[in-house]
Amino acid sequence: MRRRRSTGARTHRRVRPLHLGRPGMARPPRGTAADRHVVRRLRGPRVPGRARLPPPWPRRRPAPARDGPHRSGAQPHQRPCLPRRRPADHGGGPARQRRPVLRPGRRRARRRHRGRGRAGAAPDRHRPRRRAPLLLEDPPGHRRNRTVTMPLAHEVAVVGTGVTRFGVLYDRSYLSLLHQAATDAITDAGVEPGRIEAAWLGTAEPLLGALVGDSGAAVTEALGFGPRPVTRVSNFCATGMEAVRGAALAVAAGEYEVCLAVGAEKMRDVPPRDSLVAKTVEQSHPVLAKGRTAPGQFALVAARYLAEYGYGREVLAEVAVKNHANAARNPKAHFRTPIRAEQVLAAPMVADPLGLLDCTPTTDGAAAVVIASRRWAERHARRYALIEGLALASYAGYYPALFRSDNDFLGFQATRDAAAQVYRQAGITDPRSQLDLVECHDCFTITEIVNTEDLGLFPPGRGAAELMAGATRPDGDLPVNVSGGLQSCGHPVGATGVRMVAEITDQVTGRAGDRQIPGARRGLAHNLGGPGAVAAITVLGAP
DSSP, rough: OOOOOOSOOOOOOOOHHHHHHHHHOOOOTTSTTTOOOOOOOOOOOOOOOOOOOOOOOOOOOOOOOOOSSSSSSSSSSOOOOOOOOOOOOOOOSOOOOOOOOOOOTOOOOOOOOOOOOOTTTOOOOOOOOOOOOOOOOOOOOGGGGSSSOSSSSTTEEEEEEEEOOBBTTTTTHHHHHHHHHHHHHHHHHHHHHGGEEEEEEOOOOOGGTTTTTSSSSHHHHHTTTTTTEEEEBBTTTHHHHHHHHHHHHHHHTTTTEEEEEEEEOOOOOSGGGHHHHHHHSSSSSSTTTOOOOHHOOOOOOOOHHHHHHHHHHHHHHHHHHHHHHHHOOTTOOOOOOOOOOHHHHSOOETTEEEEGGBBOOOOOOOEEEEEEHHHHHHHHHHSSSEEEEEEEEEEEEEOTTSSOOOOSSSSHHHHHHHHHHHHHHHHSSSHHHHHHHEOOOBBBBHHHHHHHHEEEESOOOOOHHHHTTTTTTTTSOOOTTOOOHHHHHHHHHHHHHHHHHHHHHHHHOOOOOGGGOOTOEEEEEEETTTTTTTEEEEEEEEO
C-alpha cells in the first residue's frame, strides 16, 4: 500500500466543539444552529525534529589564534576568569581588574586594560580584590625569582627565651610553670606583655594533669592574656616545636608582628599506674597496644642497628655518659650528676638492649620563646637569632609507624624528609661542616645515634663510630646535645621542642654560660615523635 506523499500543507482534524454559553445555561439541542457553531483550537506550527533552537544569549565570537605562548604564562584553558570592567556610572567605586592567581614558576604578565562594557548592560556585581597566595614554604624545584613570595628563612627571629628548671616538681603547678617560662621569655625580649599579639601553647598530655592545658585558655588564665588568641597544639613529642612553628608561620605571613610560643607539661603528679606508659597500654588499641611501650619499640631499632653494623652496648652507654657530663653544666637539667659507662651497662634491663640509664626520665617543666619579625627585631630586640629553616614531616600513624614494609629499623624516614626540607630552606649542603652544634632527640640512647645519621651529619652506620671518637662532644667537630639532651634534661613532652629552640638561640647569641660553644653561629634543633611518625627541625643562626 503506497503512502500519499505529504505536500507540506497541514490538514485540520475535526475537533470536539466547545460550547461558549455562560455557566448555568442549558445546552442547545443537537442539530440546531447554535449547536453547529464551532470554535477550533489554536495550535502553533510544528517544530521540525532536527531544528536547533537559537540560544537565549548572544554568541561571542572566538578570539583569533595567536602564535607563541599565552600571555598569562599558562594554557588558555587554565587562565582564571576576569570580571568585566564596570561602566563609569556604576556607584560602587572605581573599576578594578583582578589579577590572575600566581603559581610557582609563573610570572605576572602585563595586560592592557580593555573596556568590555556594553551600553545599556547591567553593571557587574562588586567583588573585592583577591590577593595572590602567600607561599611560606618553598615547593621542590621552586625558583624564588619567578614568583612573589615572603620566605620564612631569615625573615622571622627568636628575640627572647625562658626555661624553667626541669625535674620532679611536686611543689609547682602546671599554670605556675607556664607563667614563669612565658614571663621570663617576655622579659628577656624586652617587650611589654601587652605587645604580644597572639600565643601558641604546646601540651601533649593534658589528661595527666586533670585536663589543664587541654586548651589555649591555660595561657589566658596564667598570663591574663585575653581577649588575644591562643592556639593549643599537640603533635606527639614534636608538640613544642609545633608551637614554635605555628607562631613563626603567623609572623611570616604578616598576620602578627610579635608572638609567644610556650610549651609545658606536668608528668609526675600521677602514680605509675596512671602514667603515660600505663595510659598507652590500657587506653589505646585493645590488640595493637598490648605489650607496646616506647622502650620496647626503640629496643627493636637498637637491636637491629647493633646487629647490622657490629657494635656492642658500649656505644649506647657512651651516649648516656656524654649527655650526663654535659648536663653538669646546665643548672636547669633534671639529672646533673656525671655517670660512668659501667653504671649504664649494669643498670636494670628495661627492654633488651636498653637499660634503665638508656631511657629518658619523665619530667615536669616549661619553656617559652618570643617570636618576632626580623624588621621588629632589628629595631627593638636586644639580641636575636634568625630562623633560617623550619620543617615538619609526617611519616605514618602512631600504630604503623615502625611496622611499615619500607621501614628498615635503622633510622626514621620522618627525620630524613624533614632534614631535606630544612636544609633546602637554609641553603645547607654539607650539614657537618655548616652547622656548629645540634640538639637532637635522644629519648633513648640509640635515638641520638640513628638521628645523627638521618640528619646527614654522618654516613649510615658511622654515627656510633664518630660518637666513640669524640666527634659529638663539646670539644669535638660537631657538638651534639651540649645541654644534656633528653637523657639528662628530661622530657616534659610539650616543653622539649621549645627548650631545644631556646638552647640553640642562647648558643648563637653567645649567652649559654658554662656550656657555650665558642664561635657558634648556626645550630639545629630536632624533635622526633610517634615514635617515628613525625619529625620537626628548626635551624637558627646569628644575624
